[in-house]
Amino acid sequence: MPQLTELFWALFLLVAFVLVGIIWVGIIRRNVRRQTETIRRREAALEEHYRDLFENAHDIIFTLDLEGNLASLNAAGEQILGYPREEAVKLNFAQLVALAHRDSFRAILQQLKASAPNAHCEVEMRAKDGRRVMLRVNLRVQQLSGGPHYAQGIAWDITERKQAEEALQESEHRLRRSLDERVQLGRDLHDGIIQSIYAVGLALQECRNLMKQDACRAEAQLTKAVADLNAIIRDVRNFIVGLEPQALQGREFKTALQSLVATMSQSHAAQFSFDVDPQAADQLDAREATHLLQIAREAMSNSLRHARAQRTIVSLKRENGCVRLEVQDDGTGFEQTVPANRGHGLRNIAARANEIGARSEVVSTPGKGTLVFVEIPARQLYEPA
Numbered sequence: 001m002p003q004l005t006e007l008f009w010a011l012f013l014l015v016a017f018v019l020v021g022i023i024w025v026g027i028i029r030r031n032v033r034r035q036t037e038t039i040r041r042r043e044a045a046l047e048e049h050y051r052d053l054f055e056n057a058h059d060i061i062f063t064l065d066l067e068g069n070l071a072s073l074n075a076a077g078e079q080i081l082g083y084p085r086e087e088a089v090k091l092n093f094a095q096l097v098a099l100a101h102r103d104s105f106r107a108i109l110q111q112l113k114a115s116a117p118n119a120h121c122e123v124e125m126r127a128k129d130g131r132r133v134m135l136r137v138n139l140r141v142q143q144l145s146g147g148p149h150y151a152q153g154i155a156w157d158i159t160e161r162k163q164a165e166e167a168l169q170e171s172e173h174r175l176r177r178s179l180d181e182r183v184q185l186g187r188d189l190h191d192g193i194i195q196s197i198y199a200v201g202l203a204l205q206e207c208r209n210l211m212k213q214d215a216c217r218a219e220a221q222l223t224k225a226v227a228d229l230n231a232i233i234r235d236v237r238n239f240i241v242g243l244e245p246q247a248l249q250g251r252e253f254k255t256a257l258q259s260l261v262a263t264m265s266q267s268h269a270a271q272f273s274f275d276v277d278p279q280a281a282d283q284l285d286a287r288e289a290t291h292l293l294q295i296a297r298e299a300m301s302n303s304l305r306h307a308r309a310q311r312t313i314v315s316l317k318r319e320n321g322c323v324r325l326e327v328q329d330d331g332t333g334f335e336q337t338v339p340a341n342r343g344h345g346l347r348n349i350a351a352r353a354n355e356i357g358a359r360s361e362v363v364s365t366p367g368k369g370t371l372v373f374v375e376i377p378a379r380q381l382y383e384p385a
Contacts, residue, residue: 084126299327307331
């Protein structure tokens with residue numbers, strides 16, 4: 001009997017424990033179900049929130065695999081690029097990139113494949129309707145649990161900013177070009193037309209002195225002055241319509257310099273002489289010959305107007321493989337350390353030499369004359385056929 005009683009109580013306790021366990025399991029399952037539903041509602045709310053952000057963002061948001069194939073595209077992407085997402089997800093992102101920028105974008109994908117966590121670039125895109133769209137693209141690598149890696153991207157439309165930058169650069173370029181043209185025009189007028197007018201003025205002064213001494217010579221001098229003035233008028237007209245003086249060929253340099261020396265000699269009591277090595281002249285291209293002639297004109301004019309020289313020697317020769325122009329006078333000279341002594345003409349000489357890649361120098365001592373030389377390096381000289 002006692003054994004039966006013990007068995008009864010053991011069964012009772014077992015049943016009680018089972019019932020309690022069943023009740024607790026039910027309570028736990030109900031709590032788990034409630035928590036699961038709460039978590040799912042939160043996840044759904046978060047998903048809806050992020051979907052709303054995804055769809056209503058003003059910037060392009062997209063995903064793609066590491067080969068560049070689009071997996072998703074938001075409404076902003078559809079609007080900016082003009083592709084419906086159903087069509088876009090069938091494309092590779094590189095197909096939308098302008099040809100000139102594709103290599104840059106593919107290089108970004110290679111960085112991501114090589115374990116770079118993120119990358120960015122600026123690329124030009126072509127919208128479906130052919131519009132040019134500039135985007136700044138940021139990509140970040142992600143991985144779904146155990147799945148393949150993919151890239152999340154966000155792109156900002158910077159088309160207007162780029163257009164503004166290009167417009168500013170073009171405006172700066174036009175302004176710089178205008179300033180350069182103005183400087184060039186001033187230099188050409190100073191070194192060409194103004195010097196020619198000055199030479200004609202000297203010729204007319206000489207003509208006035210000859211009127212009573214030698215009428216025939218005065219008439220010849222006057223005829224040449226008229227011809228020179230007509231040539232100056234033609235040059236002025238060319239400047240007005242935007243034409244440059246005819247380019248001088250290297251082989252014509254000697255003739256042009258000879259004519260310049262003759263004009264200067266007839267217009268003034270000072271003596272001018274020149275010595276031109278024909279082989280050195282042949283090595284000059286048209287641009288170099290034209291600039292060297294203008295430099296010679298400026299230096300010779302300075303020797304008359306400022307230095308009051310009695311003798312000026314102009315030479316063009318080859319020296320150590322270089323072509324060297326020298327203009328040397330026996331005038332008053334000047335103190336080189338005084339900035340006021342280096343006027344517009346000397347600055348023009350330096351600027352012209354710089355334009356043809358030559359080295360220029362002015363050497364002067366008060367009372368001992370002035371030497372102006374320009375040296376064109378051998379490496380850039382034109383070799384005639």
